[in-house]
Each structure stands twice: as structure tokens, then as C-alpha cells.
Amino acid sequence: MNAYALKVIAALLLITCQTAHSAVWVITYPQPALENDVRYDYPLALLALALEKTSVRFELRPSAQAMRQTRSLKRLEENLEINVYWSMTDIVKEEQLLPIRIPIAKGLIGWRMFLAPQNSPFLRARIDTFSDLLAFEAVQGISWPDTKILQANGFNVVTARDYAEAKDVVIAKLADVFPRSVIEIESEMQSDPASGLALRKDIALQYPSAMYFFVNKRNVTLANLIETGLERAIADGSFDLLFAEHFGETIKSLDLDNVKYFRLANPLLPKLTPTSKQELWYQPK
Known part of the structure; x- marks a missing residue:
């Protein structure tokens, strides 16, 4: 192979690498049905943190149309319009979708x-x-x-x-x-x-309950990516810092450490919920 051919191959490889490096992974979530819905602030911030921990280039983008929860879950199951959603888990959801079993709001x-x-x-x-x-x-x-x-x-x-x-x-x-x-x-x-x-x-x-990120059953790569990012954020303490930033004052102002509460059973809690991992859950003092 002559020198000219080698240069052409090298240039093509460089272009291919640059294209791959510059590719952006678009993560689409349901547009909220309510304008300026503050309930989206923490899940989106945590999702961004997790993805940043993996070093992938990504863009978080709302769906073209607003969606209520029922439609969001249905479209995610159909692998249409959105590719991630967060919701309180139950047995049916975990049969229809792929959960990342890390409770994003610590229960x-x-x-x-x-x-x-x-x-x-x-x-x-x-x-x-x-x-x-x-x-x-x-x-x-x-x-x-x-x-x-x-x-x-x-x-x-x-x-x-x-x-x-x-x-x-x-x-x-x-x-x-x-x-x-x-x-x-x-x-x-x-x-x-x-x-x-x-x-x-x-x-x-x-009652024992977890809010998870969910993806389509076939989107194992995205699930692994989010799970890896969350685990890294837990390990380096940035998960807890973000949690405290969003909910620390709430825990104090509602006096959750001292409030009188009634403990309920949750018959919908899937068996694989990581209830034994105490570090993943809020515990009143």
C-alpha cells in the first residue's frame, strides 16, 4: 500500500473518531403537563449528574407534546417519543419497563x-x-x-x-x-x-416506596449508563449533596425526624426493591 493510500485511510479514521467523539446522546423525557412544574427539577438535575459521571455527551430534551403519567408510561413501553421517565415503582411497571433500582429520592x-x-x-x-x-x-x-x-x-x-x-x-x-x-x-x-x-x-x-428512573425494556445500554452514573455519584458523595440541596430544608421545615407518622404496608412493592441497602434510604433520626 502506497503512502497516499495510507494518508487517505488515516484521514478517514480521524474523521470517524471525531464524529464518534462529537456525537450527542439525546435523552428525551415527557414534557410536563403543567407549565414550570417544579416536581421535574430534582429528577432532571439528578439525571444530568448521573450522565455527567459517565463522561458521555448528552442532551436532555422534553418531548414535543405534554404528557400525563399514564401516557408517558405507555409511550415509554412502546419506545416512542421518550426514552426515560421517573415514577414510583410497582410490580406492573417493573414488568412493562426496565427499572434502574436506585431510589432517586431515598424513599x-x-x-x-x-x-x-x-x-x-x-x-x-x-x-x-x-x-x-x-x-x-x-x-x-x-x-x-x-x-x-x-x-x-x-x-x-x-x-x-x-x-x-x-x-x-x-x-x-x-x-x-x-x-x-x-x-x-x-x-x-x-x-x-x-x-x-x-x-x-x-x-x-x-410506606416503603421507591421512585426510579425507567427506560424501555430493550434499552439496556441506557439503563446501564444511568445506573453507572448514579452509582458513581453515590460513591463520591455528589448524590447526597444534590439530595440535601433539594430536600434538606424540607426535611427540617416539616420536622420529619420528629413528626408522628403512621407506617403503612405497600403490597405493590416489588421483591427486588433494595430495602436492605440502608445508605439508599432516608432514615429519620
Whole structure:
């Protein structure tokens, strides 16, 4: 092979390497149904952190259209429009999708406090036992795992299509309370101070639950990439720093270390949930 041919091959190899190096992995997540939905802030920040730990070049991009949770999960299962989503896990989701089994909010998704209309009887009621709490009707999304968890533990539950409708239901007093995760409840109240809802801070629910990143069953490469990045972030402490940045003040202001809480069973919790890895979960002091 002459020198000219060798130069041509070398140039082609250089172009190929440069193209591969400059390739950007587009990670598409569901566009939120609510404008400026603050519930997306932490999962997206953590996803970006995990991907940065792998040194891949990536772009996080919302889907072209807004999606509620039910549609998001369906499109992810069909491998259309989006390639990642985060949600509270259950047995059905883990059969349909590929979970990255690292609880991204350290189980705080299973810590629930109650919103109710201002001057509601619930806010003034004496609640000493779990039976006292069951006297009040709750509202939840029809497709949320929490609905079945609450029902399994004895609650009467009114269902709604999504978060916005559930909030309207409790505002209209068609249900007594709206249990919300502690990672969401304060920011949601701040984003809508005119809702007329108040937070009861002396009692809470707690059930074992994990919010995971999910990908399509066939997208093993992306799952491995996210898992590797999360594990590296846990190992170097940046996961905990980001968690504290987003939820440290919430844990203090809601006094989770001292609040009276009722522990519920979660019949939907998959067997492979890493409950034995204490470092992955928030533990009240």
C-alpha cells in the first residue's frame, strides 16, 4: 500500500473518531403537563449528574407534546417519543419497563403529609390513632400506585385523572384530604398560594416506596449508563449533596425526624426493591 493510500485511510479514521467523539446522546423525557412544574427539577438535575459521571455527551430534551403519567408510561413501553421517565415503582411497571433500582429520592416519595381546605374539620380534628385518620376520605390519581396502597390500608379514595384534577377535587371538598409526598408538598403550595389549601404538619404517613428512573425494556445500554452514573455519584458523595440541596430544608421545615407518622404496608412493592441497602434510604433520626 502506497503512502497516499495510507494518508487517505488515516484521514478517514480521524474523521470517524471525531464524529464518534462529537456525537450527542439525546435523552428525551415527557414534557410536563403543567407549565414550570417544579416536581421535574430534582429528577432532571439528578439525571444530568448521573450522565455527567459517565463522561458521555448528552442532551436532555422534553418531548414535543405534554404528557400525563399514564401516557408517558405507555409511550415509554412502546419506545416512542421518550426514552426515560421517573415514577414510583410497582410490580406492573417493573414488568412493562426496565427499572434502574436506585431510589432517586431515598424513599421520601413514600412519606406523605396532608393538604386540606383551610378551615376544614380535618385540620382541627384530633388524630391519635390510625382509625381516627381513616375517617377522612382521600383523593389520588387514578393511575397512581398510592391509590391502591391507601385502599389496601383501609382508606376510602376518590380518584382523579391527574394532579391538577385531584387538587380541584379537594378544593371543591369532594374529598377531605390530598396526601402528597413530602418532596412535592411545599413547592406545590408555594407555586399556587391562592389555592386555599393548608398543610397539616403534625401527622404523616410512611410506606416503603421507591421512585426510579425507567427506560424501555430493550434499552439496556441506557439503563446501564444511568445506573453507572448514579452509582458513581453515590460513591463520591455528589448524590447526597444534590439530595440535601433539594430536600434538606424540607426535611427540617416539616420536622420529619420528629413528626408522628403512621407506617403503612405497600403490597405493590416489588421483591427486588433494595430495602436492605440502608445508605439508599432516608432514615429519620
